Amino acid sequence: MLILWSRIHAELGVAPCPLTYGMVETAVGRRVREAADLDWKLVVISADEKSGPGKQKALEERRWEFAKDIAAMANTQGGLI
Structure with missing residues (x-):
């Protein structure tokens, strides 16, 4: 399923776009709560x-x-x- 907007987008300050593994890695690295x-x-x-x-x-x-x-x-x- 294509995810275009999520808590990860909001926490990273990213505009709506497909959620990528790289974005998840960045969120983990930044210790998003x-x-x-x-x-x-x-x-x-x-x-x-x-x-x-x-x-x-x-x-x-x-x-x-x-x-x-x-x-x-x-x-x-x-x-x-």
């Missing part, structure tokens, strides 16, 4: 994670947290994760 419509994630869920007794529970908790973040944004005005 999270907002109601911007939520940073270092790692969400790795497809190649090894399962084990304790790791399965941790993976399930991360999945639930990610699902809650998506639902929260979907139930408000949207945003970027």
Whole structure:
């Protein structure tokens, strides 16, 4: 999906244009803070994670947290994760 305007655009002072990976990198470098419509994630869920007794529970908790973040944004005005 093409994103022409976002919190990242506003924080970087960029006019509406397609959001690029470079813009995201710049926002990370400038330590743009999270907002109601911007939520940073270092790692969400790795497809190649090894399962084990304790790791399965941790993976399930991360999945639930990610699902809650998506639902929260979907139930408000949207945003970027």
